[in-house]
Amino acid sequence: MRSFNKIEENDISFFTQVCGEGNVLIGDEISEDFGRDEMTPESMRVMPEVLVTVDQANQVSRLLEYATQKRIPVTPRGQGTGLVMGSVAVHGGLMLDLSKMDGILELDRENLTLTVEPGALIMDIRAFAEAHDLFYPPMPGEQSASIGGNISTNAGGMKAVKYGVTRDYVRGLEVVLPTGEILQLGGKVAKNSSGYSLKDLIIGSEGTLAIVTKAILRLVPNPACTVSLLVPYPDALSAIRAVPILLQGKIMPVAVEFMEGDVIVAAERYLGKKFPDHSAEAYLLLSLDGRSKDDVERDYEHIATTCLHTGAIDVFISDTQERQDAIWSARGAFLEGIKAMTTEMDECDVVVPISKIVEFLEEKQALEQQSSLRIRSFAHAGDGNLHVYILKDDIDDATWEKQLHLVMSALYRKARDLGGKVSGEHGIGFMKREFLEQSAGAKAVSLMRGIKRVFDPEGILNPGKVC
Amino acid sequence: MPRSPHIITCIKQVPGSTEVEIDDNGSLIRNAVAAKMNPFDLFAIETSLRLKEQNGATVTAITMGPPRAELILREAFMMGVDEGVLLTDRRFAGSDVLATAWTISQGILSLAPYDLVICGRQTTDGDTAQVGAEMAEFLGIPHVTNVRAILSSSDESITVEVDLPGAIQVACLHFPCLITVEKDIFQPRLPSFRRKLATRDKQVKVLCLDDLPDTDEKHYGLLGSPTKVQRVYPPRRDVTKEIVHGDPQTLAERLFHELEGRKFLQ
Numbered sequence: 060m061r062s063f064n065k066i067e068e069n070d071i072s073f074f075t076q077v078c079g080e081g082n083v084l085i086g087d088e089i090s091e092d093f094g095r096d097e098m099t100p101e102s103m104r105v106m107p108e109v110l111v112t113v114d115q116a117n118q119v120s121r122l123l124e125y126a127t128q129k130r131i132p133v134t135p136r137g138q139g140t141g142l143v144m145g146s147v148a149v150h151g152g153l154m155l156d157l158s159k160m161d162g163i164l165e166l167d168r169e170n171l172t173l174t175v176e177p178g179a180l181i182m183d184i185r186a187f188a189e190a191h192d193l194f195y196p197p198m199p200g201e202q203s204a205s206i207g208g209n210i211s212t213n214a215g216g217m218k219a220v221k222y223g224v225t226r227d228y229v230r231g232l233e234v235v236l237p238t239g240e241i242l243q244l245g246g247k248v249a250k251n252s253s254g255y256s257l258k259d260l261i262i263g264s265e266g267t268l269a270i271v272t273k274a275i276l277r278l279v280p281n282p283a284c285t286v287s288l289l290v291p292y293p294d295a296l297s298a299i300r301a302v303p304i305l306l307q308g309k310i311m312p313v314a315v316e317f318m319e320g321d322v323i324v325a326a327e328r329y330l331g332k333k334f335p336d337h338s339a340e341a342y343l344l345l346s347l348d349g350r351s352k353d354d355v356e357r358d359y360e361h362i363a364t365t366c367l368h369t370g371a372i373d374v375f376i377s378d379t380q381e382r383q384d385a386i387w388s389a390r391g392a393f394l395e396g397i398k399a400m401t402t403e404m405d406e407c408d409v410v411v412p413i414s415k416i417v418e419f420l421e422e423k424q425a426l427e428q429q430s431s432l433r434i435r436s437f438a439h440a441g442d443g444n445l446h447v448y449i450l451k452d453d454i455d456d457a458t459w460e461k462q463l464h465l466v467m468s469a470l471y472r473k474a475r476d477l478g479g480k481v482s483g484e485h486g487i488g489f490m491k492r493e494f495l496e497q498s499a500g501a502k503a504v505s506l507m508r509g510i511k512r513v514f515d516p517e518g519i520l521n522p523g524k525v526c
Numbered sequence: 527m528p529r530s531p532h533i534i535t536c537i538k539q540v541p542g543s544t545e546v547e548i549d550d551n552g553s554l555i556r557n558a559v560a561a562k563m564n565p566f567d568l569f570a571i572e573t574s575l576r577l578k579e580q581n582g583a584t585v586t587a588i589t590m591g592p593p594r595a596e597l598i599l600r601e602a603f604m605m606g607v608d609e610g611v612l613l614t615d616r617r618f619a620g621s622d623v624l625a626t627a628w629t630i631s632q633g634i635l636s637l638a639p640y641d642l643v644i645c646g647r648q649t650t651d652g653d654t655a656q657v658g659a660e661m662a663e664f665l666g667i668p669h670v671t672n673v674r675a676i677l678s679s680s681d682e683s684i685t686v687e688v689d690l691p692g693a694i695q696v697a698c699l700h701f702p703c704l705i706t707v708e709k710d711i712f713q714p715r716l717p718s719f720r721r722k723l724a725t726r727d728k729q730v731k732v733l734c735l736d737d738l739p740d741t742d743e744k745h746y747g748l749l750g751s752p753t754k755v756q757r758v759y760p761p762r763r764d765v766t767k768e769i770v771h772g773d774p775q776t777l778a779e780r781l782f783h784e785l786e787g788r789k790f791l792q
């Protein structure tokens with residue numbers, strides 16, 4: 060890694076000239092929130108030297124061109140809701156706060172696209188679409204994340220089984236390269252076989268190749284009716300074993316989530332709200348949508364019958380907004396609920412083939428028994444994407460570091476052996492680079508580094524991340 | 527051997543959204559929109575089922591409405607209710623609070639003996655929160671509204687906590703009696719698919735005006751309704767936002783005063 064330059068007075072003058080006096084904060088003026096994301100351990104917090112709030116692509120362009128010339132590291136930042144330190148300025152330098160670029164710019168009804176700025180929040184985009192009887196399907200647990208952040212990690216979430224992930228809903232991007240050029244990639248077109256898909260390369264690149272300043276999102280018609288099924292199983296493994304069977308049927312659920320009783324209780328405590336059922340150790344939560352109540356009822360009866368055949372204790376039906384809120388608000392609070400259970404934690408966001416989730420969970424259970432650590436998990440089971448959290452509790456730092464590394468290494472090794480990947484949706488960021496290299500292999504990582512050099516010859520953009 | 531307690535739970539089918547049409551009499555046109563069980567009634571059903579689990583009561587759900595209101599009785603079966611009664615008759619149409627309370631209380635009388643009547647706090651369409659109390663008056667039984675907790679129950683009485691403005695009252699009511707329960711007294715259970723399969727062929731008891739103890743048509747429907755509705759419209763939604771700027775100290779103080787002013791903090 061080549062060394063970077065520290066920010067000096069004349070640099071700050073330039074930033075102020077570009078963005079205005081009140082939009083440049085230095086040192087102690089910067090809130091400590093900008094030194095971490097949602098999962099950064101206390102010991103690893105790093106503050107940027109300067110925080111600049113931008114509101115136009117040409118500001119981003121001028122700042123990046125300048126930073127490349129001056130070899131100043133630049134970290135793009137949205138809502139800071141990431142889990143792998145992707146938006147933490149690990150090399151200090153300049154942080155670009157894009158959260159004020161939050162406009163919803165254009166709804167194009169003929170092309171079913173919505174053009175937004177990177178700081179627009181997922182919850183606002185979804186609400187805007189729904190107000191126009193349209194639907195933006197990607198639904199990560201963190202609805203207060205920004206679309207820029209979701210694009211940077213190719214976020215998936217809870218509707219990916221039927222609808223896919225963020226990449227499937229990005230038609231076009233406006234990006235600023237580290238050298239300052241502003242590029243339009245993709246567009247409002249539905250298909251594109253015109254050379255390498257640079258747009259798709261940017262999606263999931265975690266702000267290491269370019270900074271997104273505008274996105275053209277694809278919308279779909281709003282499903283008229285949605286019903287969820289909360290399916291209790293006697294234990295975790297029997298719930299997970301049912302998943303491939305449910306997905307083999309003729310009806311494609313929107314979501315197939317896996318959750319365990321103690322995580323539900325943690326979410327209840329966090330929210331101060333009761334979950335509608337406590338009868339089982341483990342649950343699947345399925346969601347189905349369709350054009351009419353009758354259509355969806357026919358579909359859910361078919362799936363519910365299959366659930367009973369796979370050993371479900373019962374199938375509970377959530378068919379009104381009140382019931383959906385009671386279930387899905389708890390589901391959305393799992394991460395915060397688990398965080399509130401312990402002092403510190405680290406997470407593993409592996410994705411494995413759906414048929415291998417059982418084996419992965421068995422490994423997780425064995426590791427929990429062998430180690431002295433509590434391990435909690437939930438999963439987008441229909442995507443084979445597990446979120447496993449290792450809790451520090453009251454263990455001393457040295458033991459924690461050692462045990463955590465052992466457990467993490469074992470989990471990632473198991474995922475790799477099962478044909479899985481390091482991250483399903485949270486990204487690699489700073490925290491998971493070691494495991495990416497092990498998983499993807501030296502050649503693939505060297506190709507990634509080559510791509511990085513082409514986009515960012517001086518390596519100033521979000522350094523220390525991904526590869 | 528003494529019979530098991532009989533709980534009657536009053537439920538209602540309401541429009542699934544606030545975008546409803548009104549006819550010339552000021553009544554909601556119910557066929558035009560998707561319908562659902564009144565959300566407040568889910569808490570009444572849950573309270574009934576908790577008591578049933580404690581003391582082996584039989585729970586009957588009763589509703590008044592058009593034939594398609596049977597759907598919410600089927601939903602009540604799916605939650606664990608034992609019997610369902612539908613009060614339906616064209617002559618009930620256009621009932622105001624008074625006529626509704628009279629009709630359902632007549633239905634309850636025809637289901638006697640009963641020990642406890644449980645209602646939700648209010649409906650989301652009529653919004654009066656008066657039908658429960660009026661029914662108790664017609665039935666000549668004691669009642670309390672706004673029950674927020676069940677403290678105990680026996681074969682003869684029930685002790686409840688009542689959420690009054692500025693005070694919590696503990697009340698013991700002897701059976702037969704009526705209570706209306708607050709939202710969040712319990713988290714309502716979800717309808718069960720196993721119960722749906724098991725109760726698919728279960729009959730709902732249908733009562734029309736001629737089946738009730740009082741068969742005087744003038745007491746029912748529009749004829750029995752002194753209320754004349756001038757105009758009905760959905761409430762205005764206030765979505766104004768205020769963004770406050772300032773240093774953390776100022777913002778914290780402002781937030782505290784806002785919360786205090788809205789009685790979230792005391």
